[in-house]
Amino acid sequence: MPPSPPPAPTAENAPGPPLVEVRDVTQQYGTDGKLFTALKDIGLTIREGELVALVGPSGCGKSTLLRIITGLQKATSGGVLYRGVEMRGVNPHATIVFQTFALFPWLTVQANVEVALKVRGVGPGERTARAEKLLTQVGLAGFESAYPRELSGGMRQKTGFARALAVEPELLCLDEPFSALDVLSAEALRGELMELWTAKSIPTRAILMVTHNIEEAVFMADRIVVMGKGPGRVVTEIPVRLPHPRARKSDEFLRVSDTVYAAIAGQTPAAAPDSAHPAPAVLQPLPDIALGSLNGLIERLFADEADRVDIHILGAELGLDLAALMPLLEAGQILGFLTLAKGDAALTPLGETLAEATIATRQELYSKRLRRLPLIRWMLDLLYLSDEEALPHGAVLEALAEQFPPEEAERQLRRLIAFGRYAGLLDSDDTAQTVRLTEPAAAVPGDPGLASGGGP
Ligand code: ADP
Ligand code: MG
Numbered sequence: 001m002p003p004s005p006p007p008a009p010t011a012e013n014a015p016g017p018p019l020v021e022v023r024d025v026t027q028q029y030g031t032d033g034k035l036f037t038a039l040k041d042i043g044l045t046i047r048e049g050e051l052v053a054l055v056g057p058s059g060c061g062k063s064t065l066l067r068i069i070t071g072l073q074k075a076t077s078g079g080v081l082y083r084g085v086e087m088r089g090v091n092p093h094a095t096i097v098f099q100t101f102a103l104f105p106w107l108t109v110q111a112n113v114e115v116a117l118k119v120r121g122v123g124p125g126e127r128t129a130r131a132e133k134l135l136t137q138v139g140l141a142g143f144e145s146a147y148p149r150e151l152s153g154g155m156r157q158k159t160g161f162a163r164a165l166a167v168e169p170e171l172l173c174l175d176e177p178f179s180a181l182d183v184l185s186a187e188a189l190r191g192e193l194m195e196l197w198t199a200k201s202i203p204t205r206a207i208l209m210v211t212h213n214i215e216e217a218v219f220m221a222d223r224i225v226v227m228g229k230g231p232g233r234v235v236t237e238i239p240v241r242l243p244h245p246r247a248r249k250s251d252e253f254l255r256v257s258d259t260v261y262a263a264i265a266g267q268t269p270a271a272a273p274d275s276a277h278p279a280p281a282v283l284q285p286l287p288d289i290a291l292g293s294l295n296g297l298i299e300r301l302f303a304d305e306a307d308r309v310d311i312h313i314l315g316a317e318l319g320l321d322l323a324a325l326m327p328l329l330e331a332g333q334i335l336g337f338l339t340l341a342k343g344d345a346a347l348t349p350l351g352e353t354l355a356e357a358t359i360a361t362r363q364e365l366y367s368k369r370l371r372r373l374p375l376i377r378w379m380l381d382l383l384y385l386s387d388e389e390a391l392p393h394g395a396v397l398e399a400l401a402e403q404f405p406p407e408e409a410e411r412q413l414r415r416l417i418a419f420g421r422y423a424g425l426l427d428s429d430d431t432a433q434t435v436r437l438t439e440p441a442a443a444v445p446g447d448p449g450l451a452s453g454g455g456p
Pocket of ligand 1: 059
C-alpha cells in the first residue's frame with residue numbers, strides 16, 4: 001500500500017510548515033558479524049499543529065525512531081531536519097515522555113517538576129510559579145508537597161507530564177505514555193492532555209505519540225502512521241479528519257479504527273499489535289569490570305601485529321577465561337574502543353588513540369565515552385540537580401532500586417562510583433557515604449535524560 005498523501009488542511013486545524021522531516025533513516029544494531037536492521041529508509045514529516053500517532057507491532061522500531069527524532073540517538077544513515085535545518089545532537093526543543101516516568105523519590109511533586117526548569121537555568125521564583133501552573137493544568141493542584149510514593153500511578157505519570165511540559169517543548173514525543181496506567185487514569189490523563197493541546201494552552205507545536213492502542217490513536221491523532229517490521233518501515237499513513245472531542249461510538253470513528261486495524265493486521269499474521277504489556281524501558285546495567293583491566297586489554301590489542309586477534313588467544317595471553325574476558329570485550333565495545341566479529345577483536349581508531357594516549361588524555365577519553373552511557377548520564381544528571389551536587393549513597397540506591405533488584409542496585413552503585421572516579425567525573429566520600437560531582441561541568445544542562453523529561 002503506498003503512503004497516503006498528508007491530510008488536506010481543514011479550516012479548523014490546518015497543519016503548518018514542517019517541524020520535523022525524517023529523511024531516509026536507517027538504523028542498524030549489532031556488529032559487523034551480526035547486523036540487524038531495526039529501521040529501513042524511514043521517511044516522515046510532522047507539521048506544526050499536528051498530533052501524529054505511530055502504531056505498529058512490537059519491535060518495529062517505534063522507540064528507536066523517537067530517539068532518533070529527538071536526537072538521543074544518531075541513525076546509521078539518513079538524517080532529520082528540524083525546522084528545515086539538519087539536526088546534530090540532542091534537539092533542545094523536544095522532550096520525550098516514557099511509559100514509566102522516573103521521578104526522584106526524595107523530591108516532592110513540585111520539586112520534581114522544578115528540577116527540569118533548574119537545569120534549563122530558570123530562576124527560583126519563576127520555577128515555582130511555572131511548576132504550580134502546570135500541576136494545576138494536569139489536575140494535580142493540592143498535591144504539590146506530596147512525595148511520589150504517596151501518589152497513584154496515574155498521578156505519578158501526571159507529574160511526569162508536568163515535568164515534560166515545564167520546559168515548554170515545541171515537539172512533545174510520547175512513548176506509550178498511558179500504557180502503564182489503569183484504564184480510568186489513562187482515560188483521565190488522555191483527556192487532560194487533549195484539552196491542553198486543542199485549547200492551545202501549551203506552547204507545544206506538534207505531538208508525536210507511540211501507542212499500541214488503536215482506539216487511543218484514533219481518538220487523539222490527526223494522522224496515524226502505521227509501521228511494519230522485518231525491517232521496521234512505514235507501511236501507510238491514515239489521516240483522521242474528525243473534529244475533537246471525538247465520539248468513540250460514531251460510525252466514522254469505527255470506520256477509521258477498522259482501516260488502522262486492517263493496515264496493522266496486514267503486517268502481523270497474528271493480527272496482534274503490540275502486546276498489552278510491553279516491557280518498560282530499562283537502563284543498561286554497567287558491565288562488571290575494572291577500567292584498568294580494559295586498558296590492559298586495549299594495550300595488548302594495540303601491541304599485536306595483526307589487526308584482529310582471536311579472542312581465545314587474547315584470553316590465554318591475558319590469563320583470563322572467557323567469563324572474565326567477555327565483560328571486558330563488551331565494555332570495550334560499548335565505549336567504542338573495539339569491535340568484535342567472527343570471534344576476533346579489533347581496535348577502533350578511538351581504541352588505538354586510547355592505547356597511545358597519556359594518562360590525562362585517557363581520562364578525558366573515558367570521561368567523554370562514559371558520559372554517553374545512559375546510566376552514567378542519569379547519575380550525573382541526578383547529582384547536577386541535587387543541592388551542592390552531592391547525594392547520600394542511600395538516595396542513589398533508592399533511585400536505582402526502581403530499575404534494579406536490591407543487590408544489583410548495590411553493584412551498579414559501586415560500578416558507577418568506580419567508573420566515575422576513574423574518568424574524573426564523580427567521587428565518593430566513603431566515610432560520609434556520599435557521591436558528588438568532581439567538577440560542576442561534568443553534567444551539562446540540557447543534556448538528555450532528566451533535562452529532556454526522561455529518566456532511568
Ligand atoms: P518498538 O518500540 O517498536 O517495540 P524498538 O525501537 O524498541 O521497537 O526496537 C526495534 C528493534 O531494535 C527490536 O528488535 C529491538 O530488540 C532492537 N533494538 C532496540 N534498541 C537496540 C539497541 N540499543 N541495541 C540492539 N538492538 C536494539
Ligand atoms: Mg517501544
